[in-house]
Amino acid sequence: MNKRITSKEIAKLAGVSPSTISRAFSGDARISERTRKRIMSIADEHDYRPNAIARSLNSHRSGLVALVVNSIENPCEGQQLQYLVQRLQERELLPILLCCAGYDDKAHLMRMASAYQVDHAVIFSDMVSMADATQIFRTARPIMVSFEPISDPNISQLVVNGSKAADEVVAKAVSDGRNRFAYLTGRNSSWIDKQRKRWFADALARHGLSFIAESHGDYSYDSGFKEAVVLLRRSSIDAVVCGNDVMAIGVRDAATRVLGRKVPEDLAIIGQDGVNLALWECNDLTTLALDYAAYMDTIVGFIEDQALGREGAATVTHDYFVRWGTTC
Template structure:
């Protein structure tokens, strides 16, 4: 015969407290005295009680779940971001429900599933949001915050770094160092991060009287960056500098230059990335890059999302955070700059 499940009523009876006290004990941030909490936890341990989160969500009308939408778990930058977000929301008593979207970051295919999951909020990493879905979230009072992406919408909050000026710094840095054949390996063409980094890079080169020597598509993926490097360096001429739109690709570029073409970095070809992932600082790469404020981006996005959930209303806030150039040894420096 199936054993009857232990209920909160059983715990309350053993602990000698009310059933509401048991509920408060297992609810994040609920007010309860230390003495009552100790009695409830001792009784729960004795009976083997585990709170039913589904039943609680029906009562409170809150699942205490955040949907996270992303497409690039293989990119260390987003793996770091997911890890930090998970820890932050866990402290606040929320669980993350992960949804993976297509490689181009298009999230249309999973939006129905997200809405059916009854989440309290949506955090989007490396994913794009359609205006129609953004409006549907507003109508359902589900707050949405984008990290490291921007969209033309006044109904979702967005937290991103200053991608344009990051790209501008790269172009200025390489041009000032005397490079004349600067190439660009792009990310996803439609991604706002790529659009802004590319525009900044081209504008800086133009300010020095240069144009982009060649441009290849890398889609933020290491394998595509390797192929792009072969296209750039496989002919009679090659670039003297390569700006890859993220570190994940830049590291693949360095490996390909050394292994497949026996070229030295930076003596033969300078390489610059974007993000400043942990691998970038390793002695094997010593990658010159643009650091995004990952920690601050996640904290700001989480605070915006939690505030909107608590307030029960959507107030879109757009934040652009400053980038920090990181000088290492993968790129030749202007004569007046020393690492």
């Protein structure tokens, strides 16, 4: 193996100080663009790249952010992560992505990431134990996203509220003559899934109504399709609220293609998440949506506060809004 050239050797070749080499690679504005380009040219010629591990030992900062998610197959999580990863990279922070779906020992998965001395940890997954996450990432002051609110001075929390949006959707559906509502859940173990159902149950109760049927999916298109066939054949339903948009699209396809129901004339369908897929003309779904840019910016703000050493926990709530389509 060829011996790697050092920053001191690059500095000597470029006729500058070692600190100037460091500034060139960090984007420091204190050196001219002409000097930066000359240093980069010499570095490329000698296959030099700065040693991030050595730099982290000196600064006690790794620049790593653990992102603990359920699955990147989920359009909602993928959409969120695309924006968040871009924002982190703009700040020269590198994400470590941990996908919990299909992995039995999720605590071990988080310990593997923590071994790299991550500076920050953002927990999106509802498949992990909150106690495990806070213990394993305790030095990183974990950021919990859409978990059941907890009182912990070392944890920042991002929570969501869809009660007003659910009220708006239910009021519209009831005014259109709907009075036989069903709910298609995603995962019963999920705190946020229970919250989503409660928003709509409370909204219905204000009109003297309740869900007359319920079915259980797994957030996938297939589960939405299959459960809808059984649910709609078994009960006289005129509105289905789904735990996410992907299942709602499955419900719409089952209703129209298999059962011959017209949407929204015979059946109203409401999703939740507001993913880009729901906007497609072929779907045009009525859904509870979030301002994902503002949502992810809150996480970035938490990370920046931590990096600046600001103490104290923070809890920020984001409200869903209704994105109207043609399914309700």
